[in-house]
Amino acid sequence: MSQAIRLGILGAGWPGRKHAEGAKASGGYKLAAVADLIPARRQEVMSILGTAREMDDAADVIRDKAVDAVCIALPNHLHVELACAALRAGKHVLIEKPPAINAREARRIAAAAEKSGKVVLYAFQRRFGPTEQAANAAIARGYTGEVYHARAAWLRTRGIPVGTGWFFRKQQSGGGAMIDIGVHLLDLAWWLMGKPKPISVFAATHSKFAAASPDPAAYDVDDSAFALLRFENGRSLELAASWALNQPPQQQGTTCRLFGERGCVDVYTPDGAVIHRQFNPQGQSQSTALKPPRLVGHAALMRHFRECILGKAKPLIGPADGVAIMEMIDAIYRSAETGKSVSL
Ligand SMILES: NC(=O)c1ccc[n+]([C@@H]2O[C@H](COP(=O)([O-])OP(=O)(O)OC[C@H]3O[C@@H](n4cnc5c(N)ncnc54)[C@H](O)[C@@H]3O)[C@@H](O)[C@H]2O)c1
Incomplete structure (x- = not known):
């Protein structure tokens, strides 16, 4: 993996923007791709973290080989399919809360994480x-x-x-x-x-x-x-x-x-x-x-995500917590x- 983690942001509403701000403040990331159905929202993320490939459909970022990790900040019912697809594609995943729309879906994410060996971190930023x-x-x-x-x-x-x-x-x-x-x-x-x-x-x-x-x-x-x-x-x-x-x-x-x-x-x-x-x-x-x-909020969350990806930390809110919640x-x-x- 290159030094900077090549990040894809899926969903560019408030939480997508917060992850971009957190990645900028923590350092160690490069925005590789941003997906949202609303072009103005993609622009806002790029104005925070730098220009990147722009896509309408989040699934296209999953297929992009030049992306190491994704932040899933999409409506709740889309978390499970995109998280599992990203893990199958060998990407690390930060997933917005709630983990999914029910425990069955959270268990599917946990199983996909186990199989892939990649990081799953839930964005309970509190x-x-x-x-x-x-x-x-x-x-x-x-x-x-x-x-x-x-x-x-x-x-x-x-x-x-x-x-x-x-x-x-x-x-x-x-x-x-x-x-x-x-x-x-x-x-x-x-x-x-x-x-x-x-x-x-x-x-x-x-x-x-x-x-x-x-x-x-x-x-x-x-x-x-x-x-x-x-x-x-x-x-x-x-x-x-x-x-x-x-x-x-x-x-x-x-x-x-x-x-x-x-x-x-x-x-x-x-x-x-x-x-x-x-x-x-x-x-x-x-x-x-x-x-x-000193370091708090989304900056601390994104620094922790990076440390997990680099093998220096275990996810504070990982797949098992997602299932329990x-x-x-x-x-x-x-x-x-x-x-x-x-x-x-
Ligand atoms: N951690 C927090 O404090 C916090 C705060 C707000 C929302 N959230 C969570 O973040 C997620 C998103 O919430 P939101 O407030 O941004 O909702 P939103 O409805 O404002 O935005 C969702 C975005 O997803 C985009 N989108 C939908 N389907 C897509 C697709 N297939 N490909 C690409 N883009 C697609 C839409 O265009 C939209 O911009 C939810 O899971 C929500 O619970 C977390």
Whole structure:
């Protein structure tokens, strides 16, 4: 492989552009090809990372021998086929969240990764965020003791994604708020808890805001979803996600709190991640803001992808995590549909 990794970007919306920015900031990449059905979007990626071969169809980049690695930033239902084709063609793959539209598809990606020996990394960039990494370091050092419960939410008051029209069509997206934004907080909280084995899930979803979507007749997904996940050793996670909810806009945003035997970490505060420890009998504690690392976000994600390709690191969010996350998402939707707790 030449020194710079020859990168193909498949899908040039917001996430495709973020990967181009991340690759530029991390260094060690050359944009070889960009595919999108919208020419102006291809131009935007090239304005960030340099000129490249331009294609309409993402499948053409997979056939391009002068591409070492691809970022798949396409609608959810296209992840599985393109990821498997790229792996068969000997390319390393960075895949946007959610890993796929269900666990079956995530398992297909895992099998293709195993067969090819190439890197699969999922772009859950929150694991590379400043407050999130600071929280992880504190928990890993044992400052909270075992985290036995977490509360994670991403609640939007009004924020049904428009994109190019697929987000609210279940066949193309796999679901609504939970698979779209809940999945970020699920991945984050599960990772910060040390990736415990899930045992069961109980969930409810609601679909109340079709009229606020660009195509009410086609809208068939959840706009809010609430779940309780139980893990081995009695550990638990409350997870909530909404694209739309009748709450004041100042109440929207992300929450991720991890409750341990000796302390608690609050990931999203105006001061960044904060740890609360040394609780007295009245519940008062010492609160300390946690220091984030220097390289964060998409730059850190793309540097990590490069290190994995060069054999210097193992994917932080690899094929097995993709399967585990999609199994939890599937269980959330199954529980909501049946009204029953689902065992995993
Ligand atoms: N990590 C994050 O924070 C984050 C944020 C937004 C979206 N995403 C994920 O990124 C993916 C894309 O989302 P988006 O917001 O860019 O959606 P979007 O609808 O805005 O863009 C999708 C793009 O894919 C292109 N496209 C579709 N089929 C194609 C094909 N066969 N060949 C080439 N191009 C094709 C479209 O032209 C469009 O520009 C989804 O999986 C989404 O969940 C992740």
